Amino acid sequence: MNVFYEEAGAFKVGSILIDNNTSLQIEASHGKRSKIKATSVLLRFDTPPLSEFMNHAQETADRLDPDFLWECCESDTEFASNTLAADYFGHSPSPIEAAAILIMLHDAPIYFYKKGRGRYKAAPPEALKAALASRERKQRQAEQQAIYIAQLSAFTLPEAFRPQLLSLLYSPDKNSIEWKALEATCATTKLTPSKLLEKCGAIPSTHDYHLNQFLWEHFPEGIDFDEVNPENNRDNLQDLPISDVTAFSIDDATTTEIDDAFSVTPLTLGSFRIGIHIAAPALGITPASSLDKIAAQRLSTVYLPGNKITMLPATIIDHYTLGEERLCPVLSLYLNVADDFTVVSTESCIERIKITTNLRHEALEEYFNETTLRNNNLNHPFSKELRLLWDFSCKMEILRGKASDLNNEKIDYNFSIKNDRVTISERRRGSPIDKLVSELMIYVNTEWGKQLADASIAGIYRNQGGGKVKMSTSPAPHQGLGVSQYAWSSSPLRRYVDLINQRQLIALLRAEAPPYTKGSDALLIPMRDFEQAYAIYSDFQRGMERYWCLRWLLQENVHTIDAQVIKENLVRFDHLPLVARVPSLPEILPGTYVKLKISQIDLLERSLHAQFLHKQES
Template sequence: MPDTPISQGNFVLYKQRPARVLQAGERVEIELEEGKPVKVRAKDVVLLHPGPLERLSDLKPQEGDLETAWELLAGDTTSLAELAELAFGDFTPATAWETWRHVADGLHFRGTPEAVEARTPEAVEQERQARAARAAEKEAWDAFIARVREGQTEPEDERYLKELDDRANGQRPDSRILRALGIADSPEKAHDLLLKLGRWDHAANPYPPRLGVALNQPASDLIELPDESRQDLTHLPAFAIDDEGNQDPDDALSLDGNRLWVHVADVAALVPPDSEADLEARARGANLYLPESTVTMLPPEATRQLGLGLSEVSPALSFGLDLSDEGELVDVEVVPSWVRVTRTTYAEVSQRLDEEPFKTMYHLAQLSEERRVQEEAISIELPEVKILVHDGQVSIEPLQPLPSRMLVSEAMVLAGEAVARFALERGLPFPFTTQPPPDTFERPTTLAEMFAVRKTLKRSQQTSIPAPHAGLGLEVYARATSPLRRYLDLVVHQQLRAFLRGENTLGEEEVMERVGAAEAVTGGARQAERLARRHWTLVYLLQHPNWRGTGVLVDKRGTRGTVLIPELSLEIQLPVPEDMLLDANVPLILTGVSLAELEAHFRIE
């Protein structure tokens, strides 16, 4: 039959369906089972029998013995016509169709009409076992889906549910389970189903894995602290001022006359460029701060050895800052040092601002802040909270705007300005932090004004070319006070250390390669932190279903408002009265939480 041209009345196969040829030519007109004529290409049909076939309805089931035919032919090859004659005693369109259906089934036979292979008994047995396994798997799958529809699972369902875990964690692009259930296929829907099934509880935070952020602690080795000359500043009382419970104290302050010293953990002494620890920190970009845990960019041993105040005496890189009466930096000294640090809290220091050295420190910070304000620095003080998770219970504590916070933050800004000037004056390649100015300058005073101004701010950038940081009101700036927590701060310290020791520093291209590497990963980490904080805030609301509180209207579009809840540092969208003014207090009552969708629902009381 391979050389037989297609002609009228032939019985052919089209896309594995029986068809009758109505008219031959360049385009073959065929009739399918539905009775409607279709024109197709000649190469798209396969001749099964020359016919004539008057009606497709003539293809009725035939009585024969295909299994005996298989036993006789096992291991051999024949044609469809010969197989039909052997099994049915005749080769007609009806027996050709019955025979082809068995060939297409693939258990005993396989091939083409011209060459039908009778499979060996071993191959047939393997195929039978495979089909039985597929049938059993389908039965198990169907039973699993039926259980899930009822909100139930069994221990043997683990192999299926792992797929749902991976979908919710963003580790796979789709879910067979969600499709089978007719549920929209998304990580959020997978998360929601896992919660409904009780496989996940509210503590499951899928955002770090969904964003590709590592959750394992680094295990790279650190070098030994070099035996080298350091300036002894242990005679100066130094204070690491942090929130209660802080685990990585990497900066401290002390005073020598009117000179403000900012001491920073000397991480570069243990983590030189391209060391194992440096490469791992570069791959992480920064510490990951989640309410339930902290994942560091450096091995925990780095904090144990270098955290200021964790040992009686600590190695530091110290910045001595001299300010004018107008708060201008007039001199900076950068030295490796030994410091003796006392750990304390913002609350404690706020109670001691009338005592030395805190009184003078605070005065210097005020001078610096006033100078920056005159340079149109932008201050946005939206409410902040500290979210803690202990044994699954969430607590949310508002961070009070204590004056000691301004003291520390201003000292860190001064250190960043001083370091940037130090590098600029010496031609030292550096990752400077810059920020273009907003299109219009406004000095916000209310929450709504701060919310509006925040939306106009342009993103800060890390660049090797020094430029102003408009938000800080500085001509030049570099982040330099958190080398235990931020990789580019560590690069700053590595450059300073090499310069002070008279060693080769990184070139501009090498610095920017590190900037690119860090920025490639820190965006995901910061987003994971934001989403995790919202997740745990919603868990807090689930644990307090009768929550009532007050929000502030900070934005409004018609009757749709954005309300900020200060005690939760949570922004929500909800309908508001058309005549409600910005900064109005909004009494709220919680009506529901959709955890997987990260949505909380409120109504105005």
Template sequence: MFALFDDAGKLNAGRILSSADASVQVELDSGRRLKVKGALVLLTFEQPAPAALLEQAAALAADIDLDLAWEFAPEDEFGFAELAALYFDDPPSVVQQTATLLKLHEAPHYFRRAGKGGRFRKASAEVLQQALAAIERKKAVQAQIDAWAAELVAGRCPEPVRAQLYRILFRPDKNAPEYKAVVHAARESHLAPLALLQRAGAITSAYQFHWQRFLFEYFPRGTGFADLSAPPLPEDLPLADGVAAFSIDDSSTTEIDDALSIQGLGSGTVTLGIHIAAPALAIAPDSALDAVARQRLSTVYMPGHKITMLPDAVVQAYTLLEGAPRPAVSLYLTIDEATLEIHGATTRLERVPIAHNLRHDQLDTVVTAAWLDDPARAPEAPPEVAALHAPLAFLWRLAQACKARREAVRGRPETFTRPDYTFKLEGVTGPEPSGEETVLIGTRARGAPLDLMVAEAMILANSHWGQWLASLGVPGIYRSQASLAPGIKVRMGTKALPHAGIGVPCYLWSTSPLRRYTDLVNQWQIVACARHGAAAALAAPFKPKDTSLLAIISAFDAAYTAYGQFQSTMERYWTLRYLRQQGIAELQAAYLKDNLVRAETLPLVLTALGTDGLQRGERVRVRLGALDEITLEASGTVIEKLGDVEAVAESDDTLEGEVEAPLAAPLAIAVAVEDADDGAPPAAPAP
């Protein structure tokens, strides 16, 4: 005697060895023995043998007309044997019953199960039609998937797949037919999806690939702004008395956040003015402009282009452009001219006359340490710069003194082992680069006088204002670093904690409110302190223990990191383009570790063969191999050891990433990168 039974939703058959009231012992053709509950035994029979039964039933089931079976089926619940009697003969054979049961299992859209024991109920006519229509749609979609996959395998990219390129690669909907077509084609062609799409012509421009990928992820609605105008400034802002401020930035800078002024030279007591653009005096928290800034959180930088945090019309209303008084939050420090000790500090909200917008890329060869010591060494200095020799010379002395004091707190000097690299694109004709422009990569020595003047002045402002907020009980967004020990990172928080990397008791970002949202938030708090003094904690937009500050920190940290990574991506792209455009086949490099070498004259880290036995910093000549502008991979082979060893720090110990520095940030690929700041584009190595 044999039994047909339900084996975990699948029909199976075997020889009955023994039976009881609630179960039977069954042996399959394979020799395996099962204990089957009596309720799961659907049919007992003597012939044919189980294997033959299932084979004959499967062949017969293929010929059953489901529409006809549905017509014959009772309206009420029925058993499979009943339907077999109506469709075939009465009584139906074992094979016919089994074939009917197999067909019922295969057609849930026609018949749904009604409990165990082979009971079913047929679907209503309306439900059946909907199910059949859905099946046809599914077949049509699958046919489309197959057609698209065939095109991809053949090296052609269907337009619907091209339109969904970035979603497919970076944020796929795995149920979308376009995604399924790419997966199917990748399996058929034995290619990775990216390589498959490249071969099919879906990616026509490496530059656009990186650019559109970034926009897809962070600016899916585009980079434009709503029609927002700059709110008016307070009409009662006083004019700064006797101030003629000057800014120091790159020529491409439009968001001029900071300027400096010097008064009292020769009197023994000098007043240093640090003037910061003041959008916080006009943009109110929770306003429409605040919502835009909080959504973007920072200006995004890349060679030849940028996406500003605020609309250009708003930036132009508050930027410290030369030629007229501009609204500013000013910090005035009283300094002993001889000892350079700071004896007092005052913060004012005012309008500051901006006399000059100096451009460091035009003046670095003029404003040198030698010229600052003796102006006769650079008689070719432009008149406006020559007139500023005395203030610049004082700032240079002060910057060196401030740096030395911080280094004493840090416990070790700051080291600069690499230059900064600047990128300039020639031939940009549209609102943004096309990726085909000629790129020029230049260098600028770190710690150049103009750079250091700005950096040290911003440290003074950010450290002083941080301590001032803390003394008044007003919360801010701080940056801290517990120590310079390896692995101790810079962290953001609401507590005024020491920053070991800079060597100050506390530090916040407040000097770039036009291009960084944390600075705008901190400027609102500073303005409240300037206006209300000891009562500022009650009047400031953000109160102590305000959880919204933590939300801002979290969002800003994520966005700023992503923007910095994108800048590094685009700088690496342009570096690879430079190698191609200049026809560079070999370069000199220094060995880092793990088969990585760093080019001596370009911002490029790449993998190289033949590095076995090299010590860290050893100089080599590398023949370049494959350069892939899509994956940004670069490789080479060591062809010569140059003998000497270059000093290579584990991570260059710089202030970039924490303070304003009007220069392009270096590219750091495959080495420790943590923080970034604004004086230049973000994405520089952190202290």
């Protein structure tokens, strides 16, 4: 005796070895023995032979029409499969016919709902109609997917992919047939989705690929601004007093958001007055205003080689930037300095100043550098002011316990992109221009942070302890700078935390209630968001600098290059801000210079292959 039974959703057959009433010991046609429950058995038979039964049953089931059988059933009544088989065949069904009906019912779940062992119910007409439509749609999708796979395998981009390229590259809908076709083709071609789409011509610009990925994730609504105007709804800037100082700024040639300027006024007996003047957008951009919401969303200007995404619209920047020959609203910190460069007293005020000129690094460095300082030969219209500010900066650096060596070998790199060609130039870090500006910025951020803390007015501080930098609403030492507290306040056109701190400072100077309290969400949320955004923007900038370094290697047709070992197989390329791992590098002491062979530069992956050639002679 043989049995036809169901196990794990599949039909099987076997011959009975032992019948224990509630269970059976059976043997399959290929000899495997197993134990099954008696309730799993759907029918028993002697003929045809076990080895032929399933083939005959399947052939019979394939000839059955589920549409016709569904028409024969009432949709609201359960039925036994044997009853349907008897009605269909017109006689008591043979084992083959009974099994065929069961197979057909099992294989047509959209027509018949299973209700128990051997029992089914016909699907309601509306449900069947919807299921058939869904099946037809899936079939069409499968056929379309096959067409996409064929096109992608031939490295041809399907036209339907073009409107979806950004989403396919950066945040695909993994249930879409386009993504499934792309994924299937990647599996056979052994390419990543981005590399496959690149081979299909969908990524004409690797630069735009990286930029668009960043914009897709962090600027989903685009980088353009709605048309806005300076609000000036808090103050009439024309009522601010006008200072008679001669002020100038120092920035690189690409800077449009000029946040800071300086002035030097001689006093009696060799003393002098230093003015540190910071652009004051907080006078017009009020909390929760439309402009404030823009700044709070962007949080910082984003920098990348050859481009930037500003925190504020160009019209607002132009209104508040410290452009030359303009009368500009500023928040000023004045330092009364003795002839030995000791700060005697300080004073903060809100005013307007006229910016005499915007000095640019590239032009100024010719006149203001280590050599001209050493020879006391500053042949420049602002030579006296620059010399005093330089000597003051050196004194402040010493007081912070951070005196630097003029022979500092650390290098900063500038990227210039013109007509898709990149120029990478080096500037030694800590040059006189850098030191002068940075020391004055450290002083103003330290002093204004102290003023907020002394007045018990909330601010956002940048603290460092144990080598870890964090943002906080509580003043604490910044060990890296050697100051007691440090509150970013000097770049309100470029950083949202500076704009917040400037609002607090203005309230302090005017003896008004500050707009932010220490524990308020209005202070804590922007601080948290800024810290996250600043890290993301910095990573993006480093990634794009790496991209342009690789572009430069290709552009200059560089095949070999010098590099310095950092540790293990990690090296830093000579004259480039680029690090890479060299798997073939032997065990060499850090600091050693080596010659490398460059190959396999991949701009999409921002990677390259470097091979060790030999050590450089000392």
